[in-house]
Amino acid sequence: MAEDASTEGSRPVRRFDAIVVGAGQAGPSLAVRLAGAGRTVAVVERHLVGGTCVNTGCMPTKTLVASAKAAQVARRAADYGVRLTGGVRIDMRAVRDRAAAVSRNAREGNERWLATTPGVTLIRGHARFESADTLRVGDERLAAPLIFLNVGGRAVVPDMPGIRDVAVMTNTDMVALDELPRHLAVIGGSYIGLEFAQIYRRLGAEVTVVERGPRLVSREDEDVSEAIRAMLEAEGIAVRTGAECIGFAPQPQGAAVRVSCREGAPEILASHVLVAVGRRPNTDDLGLDAAGIETDGHGYIKVGEDLQTGVAGVYALGDCNGRGAFTHTSYNDYEIVAANLLDGEARQVGDRIPAYALYTDPPLGRVGMTEREARGLGRPLLVAKRPMSRVGRAVEKGETTGFMKAVVDAGTGRILGAAILGVEGDEAIHGILDAIVADLPHTFFRRAVPIHPTVSELIPTLFGDLKPVD
Incomplete structure (x- = not known):
């Protein structure tokens, strides 16, 4: 079916067979699959093609992990019978540039993929619902009987005492950092925070992890949490758990971070502060009410087992639906939707093994x-x-x-x-x-x-x- 345009009143409407909002992990693959089945598809992206994984998540962070690993292996070279002279020096700008290049290459590859796929139209801008089948993007109105939301999420920066008085970073800021922190305070002892903690410790920074709960990565069994803590502490990372009254105050050297724990100093002086205490879906500015699409108390779009919302023809995939917080679960959302719509299957998200x-x-x-x-x-x-x-x-x-x-x-x-x-x-x-x-x-x-x-x-x-x- 071909894309067409019509008018409703004085405003033109571009019509497609499907609209994908967000070019993260699920969106582009679904758009290309639909186009291959003869559908016309608009992909609307307001920022960077590739979403969190490509631009500020998996790809740049795992590239940083690799640089940090290289530094650690170099320090241990003598353990393997390899002698190095002059010690290990870190070029943070080169570290950052390597991570940026990995992300850029992946993003540009996705952009070329969409641009060269017949039937797919990439539209830059912010989409908001006007009705259940119509979106406004800038001065344009787009309509389709199928709409797929793949809008992802972003880091939460909670309203802790004094946090607005100091400079804090999220994962987005960390992957762009081209200087080595003197002392990095990581607020949040879970997956994202711990990865950055080890990265920057191995690159040469002093690092303290501050966790409100009694242990790190509380989702895991206690023996796993204890082993992870021991592993990080063995590398010189300070871990402060039970920090129930975290607060901040500006200091000439950076920020004073209040840590209310049973043991240790009551505060630490950090040059840089990373806040990694969770993420929230990018659903608060989509005009969901205009389409009758419901969210839960955390802003996640409510979906059924087929990932369809309560509005027929509107689906939510990836981080915004609360059914998975990973690149691989987002991609699996695409697989489920594509199999059900195009292959006559009846797959359900609940069948997925975490x-x-x-x-x-x-x-x-x-x-x-x-x-x-x-x-x-x-x-x-x-x-x-x-x-x-x-x-x-x-x-x-x-x-x-x-x-x-x-x-x-x-x-x-x-x-x-x-x-x-x-x-x-x-x-x-x-x-x-x-x-x-x-x-x-x-x-x-x-x-x-x-x-x-x-x-x-x-x-x-x-x-x-x-x-x-x-």
Whole structure:
């Protein structure tokens, strides 16, 4: 079907078969798939094509992780029999430029992809609903029977005492930083904050992590949290948990950060402050009320299992729907919608097995339930745990921090969840993820003949160590 234009009153309306608002991870892929099926599609993007992942999230941060890893390996060179002279020097501008180039190349690649796909029209601007099937973008009005919202999210900067009196940064600011902080205070001891904490500690900054709760990454089991804390503290990162009264005051050297903890100094003096306490969806300026689209108390768009909102023909994908906060879940949202609309399938977002990683070094790979969540089921469980110091590949690489852990339903033999905190844990976890998706019992691994030497080869051994828990 061809794009057309019509008028309603004196204002022209450009009509498409579908409109995608936001060019993050789900939007461009869906637009290209729809165009390949003969639909005309408008992609509306008000800022940077590629969304958070490409521009301020996964790609630049993992590039920074790689630079920090190189610095750490260089410092440990003597442990591997390699002698370096002159020490390790960090060129922060070069570090920043490398991360920026990775993002830029990916963004420009996405832009070329959209520009060269027949049937796709990229429109720059901010979209707001005028009705359930009509959007205004600048002076233009766009209409379509199918509208897909892929607007992403942004960092939350809460109204803490004194926070407006000091300069604070979010992840967006951190990936553009071209100077090394003297002392970086990271407010928030979860995934984003901990990655930046380790990055900048390895690049040479003094770093303090300030967490309001009693432990880091509270979503994880306590043994995982404790191991992550010990790993970071071993690298010289100060961790302050139980900081219930966080506040800020300007100082000539930066900011004084009040830390109300049972132990340690009552405040720290930081040259730079990163706030990493959560994210919120970009849904507050879309005119959702005009279309009758509902959100929850946190601003996430309410969707059904097919990712359709309460308004027929309007879908929400990615971070803005509250059903996943990762690039891979956003992309899977696209897969679900495309399969249902174009392939006659009936896929549901609830069928997705949760999996993610914390990209510290070593990383944490996670799939399914934690042990704490599994205990909440009230079923008999089997649990196994194996230190990375007993994994040959980890010993050979000189990286033995962490452990593997698996949780199994004792009655069915099905794997409920697993964690690998250790070298290559973010890759090795996929073998367990695949077994869960295939609904295979843990005994499936007995027949596996994994490659030696790898981290994954210890997974069958891990499941061979399962024991009942109280």
